[in-house]
Amino acid sequence: MKKIIQAVKGTRDFYPAEKAVITFLYQTIREVSESFGYQEYDGPFLESIDLYAAKSGEELVKEQSFVFPDKSGNLIALRPELTPSLVRMIAQKQRQLHFPLRWWSFGPFWRYESPQKGRGREFFQWNADLIGAASPEADAELAALLASLFRKLGLGPDQVQVYVNNRRLMEEELRVMGIPDGLHEIVFKIIDRRDKLADQDWQAYALDLGLDGKQFSAVQGLLEDRELWKKSPELPRFFEAVDALGAADYVAYAPRIIRGLDYYTGTVFEAQAVSSTVRRSVAGGGRYDNLMADVGGDPLPGVGFAMGDMVLSVILKELDLLPPDRDASPARVMVTVFSEDTLLASYQLAAELRAAGLDVYSYPTPEKLGKQFKHADRVGARLALVQGPDEIKAQAVAIKDLASGEQKTYPRSEAAGAIRELLDKPPAA
RNA sequence: GCGAGAGUAGCUCAGUGGUAGAGCUCCGCACUGUGGAUGCGGCUGUCGCGGGUUCAAAUCCCGUCUCUCGCCCCA
Numbered sequence: 001m002k003k004i005i006q007a008v009k010g011t012r013d014f015y016p017a018e019k020a021v022i023t024f025l026y027q028t029i030r031e032v033s034e035s036f037g038y039q040e041y042d043g044p045f046l047e048s049i050d051l052y053a054a055k056s057g058e059e060l061v062k063e064q065s066f067v068f069p070d071k072s073g074n075l076i077a078l079r080p081e082l083t084p085s086l087v088r089m090i091a092q093k094q095r096q097l098h099f100p101l102r103w104w105s106f107g108p109f110w111r112y113e114s115p116q117k118g119r120g121r122e123f124f125q126w127n128a129d130l131i132g133a134a135s136p137e138a139d140a141e142l143a144a145l146l147a148s149l150f151r152k153l154g155l156g157p158d159q160v161q162v163y164v165n166n167r168r169l170m171e172e173e174l175r176v177m178g179i180p181d182g183l184h185e186i187v188f189k190i191i192d193r194r195d196k197l198a199d200q201d202w203q204a205y206a207l208d209l210g211l212d213g214k215q216f217s218a219v220q221g222l223l224e225d226r227e228l229w230k231k232s233p234e235l236p237r238f239f240e241a242v243d244a245l246g247a248a249d250y251v252a253y254a255p256r257i258i259r260g261l262d263y264y265t266g267t268v269f270e271a272q273a274v275s276s277t278v279r280r281s282v283a284g285g286g287r288y289d290n291l292m293a294d295v296g297g298d299p300l301p302g303v304g305f306a307m308g309d310m311v312l313s314v315i316l317k318e319l320d321l322l323p324p325d326r327d328a329s330p331a332r333v334m335v336t337v338f339s340e341d342t343l344l345a346s347y348q349l350a351a352e353l354r355a356a357g358l359d360v361y362s363y364p365t366p367e368k369l370g371k372q373f374k375h376a377d378r379v380g381a382r383l384a385l386v387q388g389p390d391e392i393k394a395q396a397v398a399i400k401d402l403a404s405g406e407q408k409t410y411p412r413s414e415a416a417g418a419i420r421e422l423l424d425k426p427p428a429a
Numbered sequence: 430g431c432g433a434g435a436g437u438a439g440c441u442c443a444g445u446g447g448u449a450g451a452g453c454u455c456c457g458c459a460c461u462g463u464g465g466a467u468g469c470g471g472c473u474g475u476c477g478c479g480g481g482u483u484c485a486a487a488u489c490c491c492g493u494c495u496c497u498c499g500c501c502c503c504a
Contacts (some may be wrong), residue, residue: 006495063430081504108504114430116498125504169453196500284504308504338462373464388462402464 010113014217020326021316022124025309026106029126032149033104036141038128041103043085049075051084064111066121076109081306082127083263083291090131091297099132099300109308111293117309118278126283129304131292136234139267139287139303140241146283146305147250153312154321160282162247164269165255167286169232170222170258177218179211186210187219189259194223197258216417222255229253234267265289269305278314283307328380334425335362336372340387349387349397356416377402383422385415403427 007013014022024055030040049067079085082105090097105127115121128145144163150160170191174184190206197205206216222228229235235253242251251269259268267280268286273279285305292300316322335350337343343366350362363372367385376384386398397415400407401422410418 009495111503113502114500115496119503123504281504306504311504336463337502367462369463370460371464375464377464384464386462390462398462400463407463 003265008121010115012090012120012122013332017327021322022309023312024323025124027127027150028152029104029106032125032152035148036102036145038102038104038145038336040105041086041089042105042107043079043082043089045079045094045108046076047079047085049077051088052077052080064113065331066110066112067296069333077164080109080111082107082109082125083304083306084295085303086127087291087295087297087302090300090373091292091295094297095293100138101131103131104128111191118280118314119308120310124309126309127304128285128308129302130201131304133299133300134266134289134301134305136237137241138325139234139269140238140245140247142285142303142305143238143242143251143269144245144286146307147247147305150271153316155315155319157249158274159319159426160250160271160273160315162251162269162271162283163257164229164235164238164251164267165253166229166235166258166267167258167264168213168230168266169228169235169392170255173222173228173231174219177215177222179215179218183317187215190219190224191256192258225255226253228255228376231359238267240368240414259284259286262287263291263294267303271307273311273315276315276318278311280311282311282315293379307420325380329361331359331361332382333358333360333385333419334372334376334379334381334383335360335385335387336364337374338365338369338386342366342387345392346387348372353416353419358419373400373402382427383419400427401427 012018030318033040063079067075070076084219086103086105090101095332106124109123109125110167113119126149128142143164145161145185167188168228170188171181171184174187175181179187190202190209190211193205203216206219206235207213211219217283229239234300239248239251239253242248257268257270261271264286266287266289269284270281271283272281283305284307285303287301287303289301290299291302292298293385313322333353335346337346346362350360353360363375373384382402384400384402386400388398390396391398391409394409394414396409397412398407398409399418399422404427408418
């Protein structure tokens with residue numbers, strides 16, 4: 001084999017079967033987003049590094065972004081997330097937009113990380129945001145939107161859950177426990193790692209980061225309190241609204257959910273697979289009430305989430321929830337070419353059928369019919385049409401159903417109708 | 430950045446020092462107006478790359494690159 005330049009690490013080649021998965025997700029996401037009244041938008045794929053420097057969190061900007069200088073020396077980043085672009089876009093047109101607004105987006109993002117299962121360096125992300133409403137009910141709508149996608153994809157509440165917590169609640173609790181404000185970020189980091197470490201290791205980690213024994217057991221107790229949400233002024237309303245939206249089965253309280261991004265201010269949530277070979281979150285989001293003011297806009301509350309395509313795809317594949325026949329030709333009908341002399345007649349026939357609204361392709365060269373039938377079968381066509389000298393003489397077309405093996409000859413004028421009928425029939429077993 | 434595993438035909442992989450293999454795919458024929466099934470035949474390799482040990486290396490050693498999985502972090 002000749003040397004082939006390798007694909008860039010962490011990127012994927014989207015052969016038709018893989019591209020079909022992305023398209024399927026995009027379509028399903030569009031349907032769900034639009035059913036909640038969200039409008040599609042997008043930001044640039046390239047952004048100034050300064051956009052992220054402010055608020056995205058050190059790690060994300062310094063370690064995980066693809067950054068390069070342009071010809072004038074400005075540092076440009078391939079977008080690692082969308083929220084900062086969204087916030088800028090809104091700040092720029094704040095007076096022209098009608099709030100609250102609901103926007104969604106689906107596009108590529110880049111992060112410089114080491115690739116592994118469910119994670120690459122180039123991935124797609126669904127973003128949905130509701131800007132200009134500060135209520136817990138608005139938070140609930142986003143959680144319900146996420147749950148609706150799962151339901152639509154065929155993922156049940158026993159397979160994926162949206163876990164919810166509230167940062168203000170956690171901060172208040174820490175304060176009550178006598179943990180100084182300066183330690184809160186550290187405690188959040190400790191909580192965030194609860195699931196990833198064994199009990200002993202987790203305790204050691206916590207003490208190592210500066211908690212004393214008493215504070216540690218207090219934090220431990222906090223994480224075991226399944227009823228903690230009742231102390232929040234927001235979460236009871238949140239859960240009532242989730243229930244009203246019909247998504248209660250997908251949404252649960254989990255005190256361990258904190259989220260890494262610095263800009264979250266209130267309710268945060270994270271979707272996780274209940275049982276899967278990927279122990280990685282499917283989606284994450286939350287409320288960010290200060291972000292708009294931080295980038296220089298008028299203060300405006302917002303809530304939103306992002307969902308990557310990679311973990312979701314792994315789960316859908318594991319549960320066999322991806323659409324079948326992803327590698328099949330979109331044309332279910334192939335016109336064979338009998339001979340050099342009849343080639344153009346076959347092309348005409350194909351064009352005629354396309355004009356009648358069918359998806360049809362013609363074999364491009366006069367090969368042996370056997371080879372052409374085999375090709376039709378392999379690429380997933382349902383019907384193979386033959387128009388040889390006999391058919392041309394009789395103004396007819398022979399149509400073979402490759403699924404049943406049955407073949408009939410129809411007058412050419414009736415071909416389109418006959419094809420439609422045959423395609424509607426379920427393939428014989 | 431750290432740790433582990435893997436790189437052999439287009440694909441999946443076997444091959445633990447002695448002539449580089451299998452299955453699938455592909456191509457041809459049986460079957461020149463008809464696919465799937467079957468049978469027969471055929472094509473395809475710097476054994477990731479570089480060095481070392483040896484009479485002899487896909488195999489042992491060293492280095493290196495890439496991929497996969499995990500850690501970190503996160504979608």
